[in-house]
Amino acid sequence: MIDILLNKKIGNNTYNYKLKTNSKIIAIMGQSGAGKTTFLRLLSGLLKPDSGYIKINNFVMYDNDKVNIKTKLRQIAYIFQHDNLFPHLNVAENIGLGLNVNQVENIIFWLEKFGLGYIRNSKITNLSGGEKQRIALIRALLHNPRLLLLDEAFSSLDEENKNILYNEIKSVLHSYKGHTIIVTHDYKEAMKLADEIFYLSDNKFNKVWNNYIEGEIKSIEEKDSGDIFSISSGNLLLRGIILKDFIKVGDIIKVEIESVKVKIGNMTYNEENFVDNNLLKGIVVKRIDNVYELSVDDKIIYARSDITYELNSQVNIFIKYKNVNIVK
Amino acid sequence: MATVLTPVLISLKIAFVATCFSLVIGTSLAYLLHKKNDKLGTIFETIILLPLVMPPTITGYLLLLLLSNKGILYMLVGNNLIFTWWAGVIASTIVSIPLMYQNSKSGFQSLNPVYKDIGKTLGLGRFKIIFSIELPLILPSLLSGLVLSFARALGEFGATLMVAGSIPGKTRTIASAIYFAVESGDRQTANTLMLIMVIISFLLMFSLNLWLKRKRNYN
Incomplete structure (x- = not known):
């Protein structure tokens, strides 16, 4: 279960987030500046809230300064729109960064599952946009995250690539133990992937199309x-x-x-x-x-x-x- | 033979030590100042870059004042460093720091902050992020700064002459040896030293350019 209550003041903007849901995959939509990315940064610990709490499946990540687990220990995977992979490392090195050595077989398994076994030793610059995001997703899932955050992760892909990717990842996102929060402006993406869609406006998460x-x-x-x-x-x-x-x-x-x-x-x-x-x-x-x-x-x-x-x-x-x- | 070899060895020794100092001081200053856009930061940066635009004799004269019996550096070190090879190191460090600073600063500025965030979400600690992600990514800039600083230190003449002099076998570098060889009409020594200097400089710049071109393939 996702149970979140967060308050944060940045400059003249005050953000108050309240979200409680059992859905495994949720999508958050909303206009630019509504605070979607700020929400994800607060969840990941990259930004510190002023007050509130974050509970994911009863694991408390933050609770009014009494608990404030560091980002590196929160087991939150974050996939951005661009630049998820380190350009000086090849595909396998990128996936393996931060993982135990005994995960090598897992890396190969996931690469094969996504049909990417052949690019295991490729340079990042030689990959297409879709391949890069798949690699980022594999790396994220191998960390067994409590929460997977996708911040406009597929926005830069073309329609055809997006549709292929949606079909590939939907079952994957359902099968792993954690929750997924997708921030997107693409309603099709939200509908294809999410169990529940929220529209963030005026600090409120409203369920979409309910x-x-x-x-x-x-x-x-x-x-x-x-x-x-x-x-x-x-x-x-x-x-x-x-x-x-x-x-x-x-x-x-x-x-x-x-x-x-x-x-x-x-x-x-x-x-x-x-x-x-x-x-x-x-x-x-x-x-x-x-x-x-x-x-x-x-x-x-x-x-x-x-x-x-x-x-x-x-x-x-x-x-x-x-x-x-x-x-x- | 000694008239040629000794200045080469002294030059390489001074340049090597000065480059090590430049690397530490220039990179640290760049790390501290690369995000500062305020007035104080700009003033500091201007002071660091001054040796680039000032005549080396002025830098040398300033160092002479600082290293003299009443100077701050004399008080700090407690020894008179003037006319020792250490004075040459100090002079070469001062003139090469701006190059190290500028290169490492552009490296730090080009670093995408997202990489640090991703590193944290992958469970990496601060040191692992620096050594596995940030340093390798700014390595081309650091190496450029290193090679340029070394080349600058190797070719340093004016400031070094002011504070270290040109004592044969002690502080006479390639640059000052060529000057005195030409002045005394020893063309053969001057030509040999010139050739050595051109070869060293060419090899340095050529290897750097070659490495950078290969390295930048991933960008």
């Missing part, structure tokens, strides 16, 4: 599997399960539905589809990669699907009751 709907509680039904509430927002009526919130009919609440939990598809009669599921009809308004913007009555709902639907086509939307979460 649905937030505000409405009034119309009814509450008692059920063995959990009480079910109905919320009405304009013409939209949604049902959700009450977990630990104390709500009553008439309350105005806000619910969150993650776009990945919104399923879309053609209507087929299937009992499964009607059990504990909100069934809605929507029209495809916009598609950005695998994110669909759907118009449902007077609302916009974001959903993710790998199946292609034409613009303006009508689709069925399924949202499980348990995925309608009360946030306020």
Whole structure:
């Protein structure tokens, strides 16, 4: 789990970061100057926070000056946009720097896994941009990091190279034990790689492409599997399960539905589809990669699907009751 | 034979020791001052670079004042160094420091700060970062400074003559030996020394250029 609360004043800018998530890979987007890189530098210990804490899987790296683990001991790998590799060392030497001698076999294994065995003894200047970033990634993973930070790491690559790389690394990032934080301005990169996407603005990490709907509680039904509430927002009526919130009919609440939990598809009669599921009809308004913007009555709902639907086509939307979460 | 060989050996000895001093002093000053952009830093830097633009006789005269019985250097060392080969070392060090300083400073300035950050995230300590990453990366600049300082120290004449004189077998270097050989009409000694000096200088500069060209292939 990533649990971070950090405060830092740099010149006239004050940065306050609060982030708590279980997701293995998260992406942070945001405008230039929003403080994305500052956030990564604070995490890595290259910049000292004024106050707060950093806990990664219960390992405390920083806690209000009581704990401040040095960068070299934090086990954080940091990959920048450029210049990750030392030009005076060859590929194997670059990867091996800081590793134990007994890791040689691992180096060869990872180079082969990425299909880079043939450049083991090459000079850095002879490598392409994609090869350089792969080498940096191999080196980072061999250090078994608690946290892997990618700061616009793939921005300088062309589209074709990026797509190949995304497919190669997604499973790798999922299989190692640590978390990954990707800072990017490329929404496609964020969607392809991350489990959760945040947009940093005004010192707040807002989840991207999640649905937030505000409405009034119309009814509450008692059920063995959990009480079910109905919320009405304009013409939209949604049902959700009450977990630990104390709500009553008439309350105005806000619910969150993650776009990945919104399923879309053609209507087929299937009992499964009607059990504990909100069934809605929507029209495809916009598609950005695998994110669909759907118009449902007077609302916009974001959903993710790998199946292609034409613009303006009508689709069925399924949202499980348990995925309608009360946030306020 | 001794009239040729002895000045060559004395010159090489003085130049070698002076270059060692220049390396330590010039590189340390460059490391301390390369990030300073304030007035004080600029004043220091100007003082360090002054011997580059001043006539060597002025540098020599200043050193003479400092090394004399009432000078600061005399008080510090406690011995009169004037007209010893150590005086030649001091003079050569002073005139070669600016070259070492300038070269190492540009080396430090060209060092990408990201490398230090990456080194830290790879778990490397301060010394490992300096010796495995930073020093190898600025090696071309350091070596340039070293060779130029050595060449400058080897060819030093004016300031050395002022403080070390030209005592045969003690402080007579190639440069002063050529001067006195020409003055006394000993053309053969002058020609031989000139040839030796040209060969040494050519070999030094040629090897440096060759090495730098090979080394810069990775940039």
